Amino acid sequence: MRTAIVVGAGIGGVTAAVALExxxxxxxxxxRAPELGEVGAGISVWPGAAGVxxxxxxxGVRKDAAAGAxxxxxxxxxxxxxxGLDLGVEMPVMIHRARLHELIVDxxxxxxxxxxxxxxxxxxxxVAGVTVRGIPRDAAGGSQYEEFTADLVVAADGIRSIMRATQPRYSGYTAYRGxxxxxxxxxxxxxxxxxxRFGFARLIDGRIYWYATLNRPAGQPGDPRADVIAAFSNWHDPIPLLLDKTEKVLQNDIYDLKTPLTPFVDGRIVLLGDAAHAMTPNLGRGACSAIEDAGALARHLREAPDLDTALSRYxxxxxxxxxxxxxxxxxxxTLGQLDNALLCAARDGLLGLAGKAASLRGKRRRVEQSRV
Structure with missing residues (x-):
């Protein structure tokens, strides 16, 4: 039986483990963490990832549970x-990150x-395989290594992966979630x-997941809950209510990787998820892309005549x-974080026109389909 080591047990890592199995x-x-699990708040699962x-x-990831206005x-x-109706796009399922991780582990x-x-x-x-040297958490003085060998290593160890040379870049803004x-x-x-910016969506368990962004330097200390309340408490309903009913606020500076992205394969080492293509959360596609990576890797491993061909195709x-x-x-x-008043007004006007144009195209398409 062929063997693999997956480095990292986040959503991408455990999905890769399921796929390989x-x-x-x-x-x-x-x-690396002492216990298996995920931290965070809500996560969007788009149709492609849901299919994988x-x-x-x-x-447990049910599309019909995501109904809402x-x-x-x-x-x-x-x-x-x-x-929203003007956009005419299918919306993702919203689920708590920890719950999605639990469903995959199951x-x-x-x-x-x-x-x-x-x-x-x-x-x-x-040529014989890959060796991973790890330090157990309880190793005395951190000097006691444990070795693992396999035919393949999948690096799913996040944006600061030890198996990728390029460093992440700061986006210019920080994010809050609750x-x-x-x-x-x-x-x-x-x-x-x-x-x-401020956004919110209903999770499949009925709770409301919200997120917010603010332009500010990286690594700036502060009180996440106090900062987000100060920035958004005078915005429209139900934003003040959501903030008031949130007990814990998470805050993370937002980074991504520069393009062109480095190759995802180096011999028998494969990058997956944020280790390969960390992106800002503006499309809600980061975790979904990791899940889709795992699906593609599994498909090529099944269909290719040999390992090298499979990894190249991946x-x-x-x-x-x-x-x-x-x-x-x-x-x-970059568009969403504009802070110049004139540029923001122009942005909003153009987006409004684009939404109306999308609505007209959608109506025309529905009329044409009804005639078929």
Whole structure:
């Protein structure tokens, strides 16, 4: 049986483990944290990623559970810029990140071994395979290495992966996230101001996930809850209510990777998820792209005549797609974080016109389909 080591047990890592196991591989997952699990708030699962999860037997991500009122884009005073129905796009399922991680872990079988508390320090490879040297959390003085060998290593260790030479770049803004257990009539949407944005959506468990962004230098200390309340408490309803009903606010500076992205394959080492293509969260596609990476990797491993061909095809498929997403997401963030009043007014006007044009195209398309 072929063997693989997955470095990192986040959403991308555990999905890769499920995918490899379904291909008949024996998998060892190495996670630095002392316990398995995910932190964070809400996450969007788009149809492509939902299809991959369904293929791997991950249950619980239900499209019909994401029903809600139309999503739109507003100004801070509540005036609509773009009506959600105008966009005519399918919306994702919204689920808590920890719950999605739990559902994927539940799909793991006996061929997957998870080792927590292991910090990977070194990876080497030759024609025979790959060797990973890790330091157990309880190692005396951090000097006691443990070695793992396999045919393949999947690096799913995040934006600061030790198996990628390029460094992440700061976007210029920080993000806040929270969960409010409160009933609101609105289904969600985004509000764009000057150098700051606020968005919210209903999770499949009924709670409201919200996120916000502010232009500011990286690493600036502060009180996340106090900062976000000071910035958004005078914005339109239900934003003040959501902030008031949130107990814990998470805050993270936003980074991504420069393009062109480095190759996702180096011999028998494969990059996946943020390790390969970390992107800003403006499209809500980061975790979904990691899930889709795992699906593509599994498909090529099944269909290719040999390992080298499979990995080459994986890189050829996933790097161009995710490069476009990294660029597009950064561009949307740049537009959304404009802080010049005149530029913001022009932006909102153009987006409003674009929404109306999209609505007209959608109506024309529906009329044409009704005539068929």
């Amino acid at each position: 379904r291909c008949g591989w024996q998998v060892t997952v190495l996670e 999860l369904a293929e791997f037997g991950v249950d 139309a999503v739109g884009m507003r100004r801070p005073d509540g005036r609509l810029v773009v009506e 799909a793991l079988g006996d061929a997957v071994t998870i080792r927590t508390g292991i910090t990977v320090a070194e990876v080497s490879q030759n 969960i409010a257990d409160v009933e609101v009539t609105e289904g969600g949407g985004e509000t764009w101001g000057r150098g700051q 890189d050829g498929e996933r790097r161009p797609v995710t490069t476009k997403l990294v660029k597009r997401s950064r561009a949307i963030g």
